[in-house]
Amino acid sequence: MLRHLFKLIWNRKRNNLLLVSEIFFSFVVLFGVGTLLLTFAKYYLEPHGFDYEQVWRLEIRAGQNETMPRAQLDDVLRQVKALPGIQQVALTSGNVPFIFNSNTSAFSYQGRKSGQSNIYDADDHYAQVMKLHLREGRWFAKTDDGSHHRPVVISQNLREELFGNGPALGKIFTWIEPGPNPDPADEFQVTGVVDDVRMENDFGPAVPSLWKRLIPFDTTRWETANVVVRVAPGEGGELQEKIARTVAGVTRQWTTMVRVMDEDRLHKRRYTIVPVAGLALISVFLIVNVALGLFGVLWYNISQRRAEIGLRRAMGATGPDIIRQFLGEMLVVTTFGVLLGGLLAVQFPLLNAFELAPKFYLAGIGVAAVAVYCITALCAFYPSRQAAGIHPAVALREE
Amino acid sequence: MNSSTASATSTAAPLARPATWQPVIELRGIEKVYQTKTIETVALNHVNLIIHKGEFVSVMGPSGCGKSTLLSIMGLLDEPTAGVVEIEGRAMQSYSDRELAALRNHKIGFVFQSYHLINDLSVLDNVELPLLYRPGVNGRQRRELAHTALDKVGLSSRTTHFPSQLSGGQRQRVAIARALAGRPELILADEPTGNLDSVMGEEIMELLLTLNREEGTTIVMVTHDEHMARRTERLIRFFDGSQVS
Ligand SMILES: Nc1ncnc2c1ncn2[C@@H]1O[C@H](COP(=O)(O)OP(=O)(O)OP(=O)(O)O)[C@@H](O)[C@H]1O
Ligand SMILES: [Mg+2]
Numbered sequence A: 001m002l003r004h005l006f007k008l009i010w011n012r013k014r015n016n017l018l019l020v021s022e023i024f025f026s027f028v029v030l031f032g033v034g035t036l037l038l039t040f041a042k043y044y045l046e047p048h049g050f051d052y053e054q055v056w057r058l059e060i061r062a063g064q065n066e067t068m069p070r071a072q073l074d075d076v077l078r079q080v081k082a083l084p085g086i087q088q089v090a091l092t093s094g095n096v097p098f099i100f101n102s103n104t105s106a107f108s109y110q111g112r113k114s115g116q117s118n119i120y121d122a123d124d125h126y127a128q129v130m131k132l133h134l135r136e137g138r139w140f141a142k143t144d145d146g147s148h149h150r151p152v153v154i155s156q157n158l159r160e161e162l163f164g165n166g167p168a169l170g171k172i173f174t175w176i177e178p179g180p181n182p183d184p185a186d187e188f189q190v191t192g193v194v195d196d197v198r199m200e201n202d203f204g205p206a207v208p209s210l211w212k213r214l215i216p217f218d219t220t221r222w223e224t225a226n227v228v229v230r231v232a233p234g235e236g237g238e239l240q241e242k243i244a245r246t247v248a249g250v251t252r253q254w255t256t257m258v259r260v261m262d263e264d265r266l267h268k269r270r271y272t273i274v275p276v277a278g279l280a281l282i283s284v285f286l287i288v289n290v291a292l293g294l295f296g297v298l299w300y301n302i303s304q305r306r307a308e309i310g311l312r313r314a315m316g317a318t319g320p321d322i323i324r325q326f327l328g329e330m331l332v333v334t335t336f337g338v339l340l341g342g343l344l345a346v347q348f349p350l351l352n353a354f355e356l357a358p359k360f361y362l363a364g365i366g367v368a369a370v371a372v373y374c375i376t377a378l379c380a381f382y383p384s385r386q387a388a389g390i391h392p393a394v395a396l397r398e399e
Numbered sequence B: 001m002n003s004s005t006a007s008a009t010s011t012a013a014p015l016a017r018p019a020t021w022q023p024v025i026e027l028r029g030i031e032k033v034y035q036t037k038t039i040e041t042v043a044l045n046h047v048n049l050i051i052h053k054g055e056f057v058s059v060m061g062p063s064g065c066g067k068s069t070l071l072s073i074m075g076l077l078d079e080p081t082a083g084v085v086e087i088e089g090r091a092m093q094s095y096s097d098r099e100l101a102a103l104r105n106h107k108i109g110f111v112f113q114s115y116h117l118i119n120d121l122s123v124l125d126n127v128e129l130p131l132l133y134r135p136g137v138n139g140r141q142r143r144e145l146a147h148t149a150l151d152k153v154g155l156s157s158r159t160t161h162f163p164s165q166l167s168g169g170q171r172q173r174v175a176i177a178r179a180l181a182g183r184p185e186l187i188l189a190d191e192p193t194g195n196l197d198s199v200m201g202e203e204i205m206e207l208l209l210t211l212n213r214e215e216g217t218t219i220v221m222v223t224h225d226e227h228m229a230r231r232t233e234r235l236i237r238f239f240d241g242s243q244v245s
Helices: A002-011 A013-045 A070-082 A126-130 A142-146 A156-163 A237-250 A261-304 A306-314 A319-345 A358-388 B067-074 B097-106 B123-132 B139-152 B168-181 B198-214 B226-230
Strands: A055-062 A086-092 A107-109 A117-122 A134-137 A150-155 A172-175 A188-194 A209-213 A224-231 A254-260 B023-035 B040-052 B056-060 B082-087 B108-111 B186-190 B218-222 B234-239
Touching: A002 A013, A002 A319, A002 B123, A013 A261, A013 A319, A013 A358, A055 A070, A055 A237, A055 A261, A070 A086, A070 A224, A070 A237, A086 A117, A086 A126, A107 A156, A126 A224, A150 A156, A156 A188, A237 A254, A254 A261, A261 A306, A261 A319, A261 A358, A306 A319, A306 B097, A319 A358, B023 B067, B040 B067, B040 B218, B056 B067, B056 B198, B056 B226, B067 B186, B067 B218, B097 B108, B108 B168, B123 B139, B123 B168, B139 B168, B168 B186, B168 B198, B186 B198, B198 B218
Parallel strands: A117 A209, A150 A188, B056 B218, B056 B234, B108 B186, B186 B218
Antiparallel strands: A055 A224, A055 A254, A086 A224, A107 A172, A134 A188, A150 A209, A172 A188, B023 B040, B023 B082
């Protein structure tokens, strides 16, 4: 029977080419969207590696032509920390989590090179505010003041890139292209290793990260101080106003903006969800269109083949035989389309496109294949059943 | 009840009589009315007919008198509007869909007036078609049976052709080969020689006669050729949906 199906399909190749190309097209769309959604879903479910809840960020700006002397900044931080409801305060760089600001570079250690990594400045209290999880060593402390090199904490994935399974603590590494006369401040000494973090996006992978110890001996030329604070659960607008008033109480020339980190996260998330939802919606429309087209083509094919069906019934085919034949034909045609689509799809992991792990592409191929088979089976089922109902006497009349 | 079985017309060759007058198909009070929006056509009107095992019956009558309709009802392709069709002593209505399909497949070989070949299949595949729906026949057996049947109609050199590449007469012979391929007990042939020249027509007629004589195949053949009809053991004439002799 299968041979018979193949012959029929081959001899009707011009008709089937249309079906195969529609199926190929749907497969490719489903593969693309499926891979994207699966990737996002996978990352979404992964831990962030830090705690963004009950964390606020303060952007403290010195006014036009104003300076930000160290003593004054320390005073501000001390007074903010003293407010009831504030648990910890830390100074950091402008690329706080979930905002459109990043600072990346790559590093090398004895010939081993890292990929592009996120670089953050962080003071001694940062780990407490963000609730980073230390795997090895320790966070920065007062004892690092005398350090000749720049103390850094790195994420586990950066550690793997630079040190593999070997020891990392105390090791010194530098930029990937250090330049002719490297400054000791450009030589990084590992004091600790923390869990991987995903600080940019709910849907993104964990990017290798490095925190440099922020030692603001002189902040006079700063225009902005970026501060992260951990607040007690339930704190809200009232405390935010208090913070602003506290800063203003120290110096009227500075302005403060308080943002909730979780809101930054939700805001950033929209930049992914909106286009992806749009894409998914468009592809759903496309697939529905293709499905309707498929249904129409099958319906038309079967109406064109009424005489053949009647004849088969006259020759002793049962209704179920006819259903089997048409579903079988569709299965073979679908398999052709899926194989062609699969051939295209496997190029992505083979060529390492978009630097995505092969498992995502393979899962995307699986999802697309299952979906395409379901769609075609659904589209073929009703026309096939209709075909099975054709009476053998039809063979006598139709030409 | 306007008629019982018609008397057999004498034929040139003496035919082997079946040992028993076992009915293969019995039609009782058959009526077939085609209903279209504007008009009602009575294609068959009170037909009573028994076809016995081993008989070779020809059916004659003017165009439109209901010959093809009669054959399609005997071939279990169509249901009568009224009356009873009995196959092997059981009414057609009592068979399930599946059983009817099996009967059509195993017992009956049908030659359509307008061939009805599947254009997307080669000659060989067309001839194999009835065997495709016969459980227990494998691909090799199918091919052998089909080749044998094509041999009989003189088309063994055309097995890979497609119907569109054949002449009308060749198509008719493919249709005949298809009906023969499954070695049915009953062949219903609707003008099987209608498109053949006299030599080819004669060959097909000989083939049918041989099948009838040597294998005991029961044959009902519609024909417009008096000469051929007279060579069968029984001739039934139709006029306007009724049997007249
Ligand atoms: N599907 C149909 N719908 C309506 N009328 C039909 C149908 N099929 C046959 N008829 C009518 O029934 C009558 C008998 O048709 P049938 O095909 O049995 O004739 P026939 O004896 O085989 O003629 P011919 O010798 O030309 O083949 C005709 O009048 C025809 O018009
Ligand atoms: Mg006819």
